Amino acid sequence: MKNETEKDSAVYLNSWIKGFNEGYNFIFKAASFAQKASNFVLGQQLMEQE
Incomplete structure (x- = not known):
């Protein structure tokens, strides 16, 4: 599990480096x-509260 997490983290960080x-x-x-995404989630929460 640890190796998989480290690999996923490396892929994630490399995507940010590539973007920069x-x-x-x-x-x-x-x-x-x-x-x-935040606006969508908050909008969904407001709709559920009504």
Whole structure:
């Protein structure tokens, strides 16, 4: 299990490194996607509360 977790972590970190090497707009795109996901989740929670 530990080796699998380490491998997954390395793949994840390498994807961020690749993105930064392609340009700093990568971080803004990631932040935009995170905001959209957050808005979706919060919207779903509000709908469930009504």
